[in-house]
Amino acid sequence: MPRSDYPFAFPFRVRYAETDAQGIVFYGNYLTYFDVAIYEYFRWLSYTITDHVSETGADFHVVRAVVDFHAPSRFDDDIEVFVRTVAIGRSSLTFELSIFAGDEPLPRVTGEVVWVNADQESHQSTPLPERLLALLMPQQPA
Amino acid sequence: MPRSDYPFAFPFRVRYAETDAQGIVFYGNYLTYFDVAIYEYFRWLSYTITDHVSETGADFHVVRAVVDFHAPSRFDDDIEVFVRTVAIGRSSLTFELSIFAGDEPLPRVTGEVVWVNADQESHQSTPLPERLLALLMPQQPA
Amino acid sequence: MPRSDYPFAFPFRVRYAETDAQGIVFYGNYLTYFDVAIYEYFRWLSYTITDHVSETGADFHVVRAVVDFHAPSRFDDDIEVFVRTVAIGRSSLTFELSIFAGDEPLPRVTGEVVWVNADQESHQSTPLPERLLALLMPQQPA
Amino acid sequence: MPRSDYPFAFPFRVRYAETDAQGIVFYGNYLTYFDVAIYEYFRWLSYTITDHVSETGADFHVVRAVVDFHAPSRFDDDIEVFVRTVAIGRSSLTFELSIFAGDEPLPRVTGEVVWVNADQESHQSTPLPERLLALLMPQQPA
Numbered sequence: 293m294p295r296s297d298y299p300f301a302f303p304f305r306v307r308y309a310e311t312d313a314q315g316i317v318f319y320g321n322y323l324t325y326f327d328v329a330i331y332e333y334f335r336w337l338s339y340t341i342t343d344h345v346s347e348t349g350a351d352f353h354v355v356r357a358v359v360d361f362h363a364p365s366r367f368d369d370d371i372e373v374f375v376r377t378v379a380i381g382r383s384s385l386t387f388e389l390s391i392f393a394g395d396e397p398l399p400r401v402t403g404e405v406v407w408v409n410a411d412q413e414s415h416q417s418t419p420l421p422e423r424l425l426a427l428l429m430p431q432q433p434a
Numbered sequence: 435m436p437r438s439d440y441p442f443a444f445p446f447r448v449r450y451a452e453t454d455a456q457g458i459v460f461y462g463n464y465l466t467y468f469d470v471a472i473y474e475y476f477r478w479l480s481y482t483i484t485d486h487v488s489e490t491g492a493d494f495h496v497v498r499a500v501v502d503f504h505a506p507s508r509f510d511d512d513i514e515v516f517v518r519t520v521a522i523g524r525s526s527l528t529f530e531l532s533i534f535a536g537d538e539p540l541p542r543v544t545g546e547v548v549w550v551n552a553d554q555e556s557h558q559s560t561p562l563p564e565r566l567l568a569l570l571m572p573q574q575p576a
Numbered sequence: 577m578p579r580s581d582y583p584f585a586f587p588f589r590v591r592y593a594e595t596d597a598q599g600i601v602f603y604g605n606y607l608t609y610f611d612v613a614i615y616e617y618f619r620w621l622s623y624t625i626t627d628h629v630s631e632t633g634a635d636f637h638v639v640r641a642v643v644d645f646h647a648p649s650r651f652d653d654d655i656e657v658f659v660r661t662v663a664i665g666r667s668s669l670t671f672e673l674s675i676f677a678g679d680e681p682l683p684r685v686t687g688e689v690v691w692v693n694a695d696q697e698s699h700q701s702t703p704l705p706e707r708l709l710a711l712l713m714p715q716q717p718a
Numbered sequence: 719m720p721r722s723d724y725p726f727a728f729p730f731r732v733r734y735a736e737t738d739a740q741g742i743v744f745y746g747n748y749l750t751y752f753d754v755a756i757y758e759y760f761r762w763l764s765y766t767i768t769d770h771v772s773e774t775g776a777d778f779h780v781v782r783a784v785v786d787f788h789a790p791s792r793f794d795d796d797i798e799v800f801v802r803t804v805a806i807g808r809s810s811l812t813f814e815l816s817i818f819a820g821d822e823p824l825p826r827v828t829g830e831v832v833w834v835n836a837d838q839e840s841h842q843s844t845p846l847p848e849r850l851l852a853l854l855m856p857q858q859p860a
């Protein structure tokens with residue numbers, strides 16, 4: 293997906309602690325980048341996850357993460373994690389993510405993260421709040 | 435997949451540093467567990483990855499990782515990461531992983547990691563060594 | 577301090593994720609090794625920290641950590657973290673730690689971690705339990 | 719030390735992956751914050767560490783790190799790591815660091831990191847370059 297298909301991106305500069313002995317970002321650390329970028333995407337949507345927890349008694353759980361590695365990133369690289377919602381279920385959200393650097397035409401990393409909204413008492417999945425749906429809907433492809 | 439479908443497992447005890455503010459293992463850390471378990475699986479196969487690099491001029495790159503989260507793990511939990519090779523390509527290996535705890539019948543986490551063998555000079559994929567194929571073949575399902 | 581000055585050690589094998597682009601363990605990760613080793617030292621003492629929290633209403637907080645780096649460790653190195661209690665205050669414990677590998681005469685890393693026992697309601701420091709003192713006292717130098 | 723004693727600060731927003739089951743930043747992660755802040759301080763000084771390595775054949779090694787924890791930080795907290803050089807030896811640099819949040823008068827964390835400049839062939843300490851000394855000197859207290 294080109295950058296223009298995403299409504300939001302969040303910048304990262306690769307930390308030394310995130311590299312490994314191959315001199316590149318250790319692959320597990322991309323899930324941390326994805327996680328931060330999704331939280332910042334919710335901030336950009338004006339939907340506060342801590343309020344979600346206190347107001348609805350539910351919290352989001354990650355149920356699936358997929359990462360495809362196309363090209364490595366190195367210490368001090370400036371990269372951007374692009375985020376969009378590609379599927380909205382009764383209680384689940386699927387995010388698609390792409391990491392680009394500079395003006396490179398192709399993403400270095402692509403992936404997907406799936407969240408389920410779970411009631412904190414019953415531990416069962418529970419419908420997404422209307423307000424969140426209203427914020428996400430305008431971003432869906434026609 | 436039940437435990438009996440896997441030839442190898444490696445134990446982990448969850449570290450405090452690996453938990454997050456939800457009180458459970460932060461999901462990105464499962465890729466570290468997967469990574470360690472695959473290295474130990476190669477040790478168990480008697481195939482030394484550092485020798486592979488020095489003798490063939492190629493190294494393995496992770497090109498894909500998938501993690502499905504079924505149940506959380508907490509600080510001090512004793513878990514085991516089960517590993518098997520489920521696909522062998524010309525230059526690629528696909529590992530399937532499952533994390534079990536105690537005598538629980540169902541895995542807490544399942545996933546897949548794909549490695550490609552890449553020549554360190556040309557950065558192109560290159561065939562897997564015969565010796566590695568000979569070690570992996572007996573483990574493949576009939 | 578030689579190994580023989582320590583009552584307890586816990587083994588680690590360096591994970592790839594713990595190395596950095598210099599090819600050595602990223603220095604912040606030694607605090608994770610220290611943390612795990614101190615927990616295992618308490619297990620060896622038969623003092624369960626989760627019971628401490630539930631029975632006394634207090635928990636341990638790290639208030640200081642010092643790490644001195646003498647020699648690096650690399651991926652797959654087998655190292656041992658030696659632990660002993662070097663000072664016992666009214667509410668604080670000071671642990672000394674040394675990391676050795678193989679039969680090397682000198683430690684690769686040395687350090688110190690200070691814990692304070694803090695009441696979880698008042699957030700004030702609170703005396704160490706008698707039972708813990710009784711377990712630690714025999715280990716103190718004469 | 720008050721904020722005004724530092725020439726430089728770098729902002730961080732606490733990531734979920736950096737918290738632990740106590741709901742606060744795991745203490746080892748402060749060394750990552752310190753590390754990033756020192757690199758950014760060098761960037762601000764216009765001294766490029768990768769050039770240092772390629773031009774002088776030496777690299778900086780961390781030989782000591784001290785962290786004192788005064789108050790915790792939590793997920794999504796905006797914090798700033800303040801950095802200054804407090805001692806310049808023949809081959810060593812000592813950095814003092816303080817972490818402040820918002821307009822809190824006292825730092826949440828303070829610490830020290832010591833670097834030694836080491837020749838990459840001999841592995842011996844080697845004098846700091848004149849150009850680096852010239853950049854650091856004006857910042858030293860009179």
